[in-house]
Amino acid sequence: MxxxxxxDSNQSKKRRITYDENNGExxxxxxxxxxxxxxxxxxxxxxxxxTCVLSKDWEHKWTGIYNIDIDxxxxxxxxxxxxxxxxxxxxxxxxxxxxxxLKRFRLRCRLEYKAHRMISWISAALMRNVEDLEIxxxxxxxxxxxxxxxxxxxxxxxxxxxxxxxxxxxNLFSSLKSLYLDRTKFLGECVPSTSKLVFDFPxxxxxxxxxxxxxxxxxxEINAPVLSMFKAAAxxxxxxxxxxxxxxxKRLEVFTKCNSGALLELLHAMPFLESIVLKMWYWDDYDYDxxxxxxxxxxxxxxxxxxxxxxKRLPDYRMAQFLWxxxxxxxKIVGLHRETSEERQxxxxxxxxREESEExxxxxxxxxxxxxxxxxxxxxxxxx
Numbered sequence: 001m002x003x004x005x006x007x008d009s010n011q012s013k014k015r016r017i018t019y020d021e022n023n024g025e026x027x028x029x030x031x032x033x034x035x036x037x038x039x040x041x042x043x044x045x046x047x048x049x050x051t052c053v054l055s056k057d058w059e060h061k062w063t064g065i066y067n068i069d070i071d072x073x074x075x076x077x078x079x080x081x082x083x084x085x086x087x088x089x090x091x092x093x094x095x096x097x098x099x100x101x102l103k104r105f106r107l108r109c110r111l112e113y114k115a116h117r118m119i120s121w122i123s124a125a126l127m128r129n130v131e132d133l134e135i136x137x138x139x140x141x142x143x144x145x146x147x148x149x150x151x152x153x154x155x156x157x158x159x160x161x162x163x164x165x166x167x168x169x170x171n172l173f174s175s176l177k178s179l180y181l182d183r184t185k186f187l188g189e190c191v192p193s194t195s196k197l198v199f200d201f202p203x204x205x206x207x208x209x210x211x212x213x214x215x216x217x218x219x220x221e222i223n224a225p226v227l228s229m230f231k232a233a234a235x236x237x238x239x240x241x242x243x244x245x246x247x248x249x250k251r252l253e254v255f256t257k258c259n260s261g262a263l264l265e266l267l268h269a270m271p272f273l274e275s276i277v278l279k280m281w282y283w284d285d286y287d288y289d290x291x292x293x294x295x296x297x298x299x300x301x302x303x304x305x306x307x308x309x310x311x312k313r314l315p316d317y318r319m320a321q322f323l324w325x326x327x328x329x330x331x332k333i334v335g336l337h338r339e340t341s342e343e344r345q346x347x348x349x350x351x352x353x354r355e356e357s358e359e360x361x362x363x364x365x366x367x368x369x370x371x372x373x374x375x376x377x378x379x380x381x382x383x384x
Contacts, residue, residue, distance in 0.1 A: 029057060037064040041103075045069050045093060063096050067104040068125070072111055083111050094124040101153075104132040115142045122148070129153035137161045140185075149173070155203075159184055172200045182210040188217035196221050199244070205229070220244040229253065232266075246270045253277040260286035260319060267295035274301050276323075279308040283315040288322040302327040307335030310379075312343070314358050317365045324369065333373060333381040338366065 028036070040048040040062055048062045070093075072086045090107075105125040109118075118137065123145050125133060131153055140162035148154075149167075155177045162183040173179075179201070188197050196219035201207075204224040208231040214220060225248040249270045254263060260283060267273065274297075305323050310316055324330055347353065354362075373381035 029055075033061075033064065036061055037066065037099075041065040041067040044071075046089075049093070060096075063098045065097070066099050066102055068093060068097075068102060069104065069106045071108040073108075083113070086111070087113070087117060090121055094121070097128075100128060102128040102130040104134075105130045106132075106134040108136040110138075112139050115139075118142050119145050126151050126154075132156040134158040135161050137163075140164075140183075143187075167197060170198050170200070173204070175203055176201055177203050178206040179204060180206075180208045180210075181212055183212065184209075185213045185215055186217060186220075187215050199223065201227070207231070222246055223248050244269060247272060249273055251275040251277070253279060260284055260288075260315075264291065264295060267297055268293075271296040272301050273297035275304045275306070276302065277306045277308060278319075283313070283319050285315045286318070288318060291322075294326055298323065298327050300329065302330055304332045305330065305334070307333075307379075310335050310337060312337065312339050314354070314361065317362055321365055321368070324372065331383050335379050336369070336381060337379045 031039075040051065045065070045068050048065050051062055052059050070090060072082065102125055107121065118135075118139075119142065122133075122135070126145070126147055130151075133154060133156070135158075138161070142161075143164040143166055149171055152174050154173070155175050157176060157178070158180040160180075160182040162185065165184060165186045167186055167188055186197070197214075197217050199220070199222045201222065201224040204227050206229045207222070207224065207227060208229075210231075222244040224246065227246065227249050228251065230246065230249070230252065246269055250273060252266075252270060252273055252275070254277070302323070305320075305327070307316075307320065310320075320333070320336060324333060369381065372384060374384050375381055
């Protein structure tokens with residue numbers, strides 16, 4: 001007896017398809033077109049296109065895909081013909097595609113293509129209201145099209161590409177929720193030297209800037225009211241190290257090892273920060289008495305500090321004390337724990353014994369903390 005499948009295409013019309021294991025009946029050809037397009041869209045684009053040789057009925061089914069995922073190293077093996085074949089392949093996909101919208105366009109290129117070719121492919125995706133755009137490319141001679149700034153459909157953008165953003169003084173990405181830029185160069189030719197460069201991201205939740213450069217730009221401001229995660233590395237400018245201002249950021253999470261001075265510099269860029277989560281396993285031995293200017297957020301806005309990984313080393317205590325003694329509006333500290341007798345015994349076994357002066361400094365820390373904060377439970381302290 002064969003296996004039966006019930007296909008429900010529109011809730012009101014149902015039909016039963018039977019796959020006879022002996023006869024090998026073709027079930028997939030009976031699927032509604034919307035399901036077929038969904039299946040093909042989940043495949044790499046090269047595999048979706050290959051289905052055109054299955055039968056006459058399948059010749060044009062691939063043209064309904066709404067995801068385009070292409071890599072110039074997968075389909076084309078011979079170096080002599082790979083570039084030309086790949087160009088024709090991508091052009092054919094956009095020319096024959098009958099879907100007016102794209103959910104995702106991913107393009108990974110190892111060979112070098114002319115700038116106008118890359119721009120034409122990106123523009124074709126933008127014209128189809130692409131939602132998720134990802135480009136991996138190494139050529140640095142491309143200026144991104146201006147229509148990228150006006151694309152209201154774009155929710156995710158990932159560029160691992162040393163391309164140029166020629167930006168104006170005001171830049172709006174109305175729908176973008178996730179932005180990852182690696183080696184991108186922002187060129188502020190149209191920004192007056194006395195003005196700042198402003199980016200408005202009303203929906204942005206995740207921002208990651210890796211090895212980006214800000215050229216002919218003096219000050220950057222990023223307005224992202226719902227931003228929940230920010231990462232930055234090796235931010236450079238033509239004049240001085242430059243970090244965008246996050247005037248709307250309320251909460252920051254910091255992960256792994258971090259230089260205390262770099263963290264304080266980062267906090268200067270977040271003047272209205274109210275909550276910090278420090279998922280740190282190691283703090284450097286920083287001299288907080290040498291801090292010349294306190295970040296505005298610590299003095300005026302910080303309300304809560306959470307230590308997710310408090311290792312109970314002396315630098316950890318010093319960092320904690322620096323925060324709670326200078327944060328005038330701080331109401332809550334979470335994650336501070338004293339060493340247990342078992343932990344002290346274990347350290348003695350491994351020869352990790354603190355000097356008397358260090359032990360005294362830690363005892364003073366707890367004594368001062370208790371005069372300002374009340375210990376509730378599980379490492380939670382609230383202001384008295």
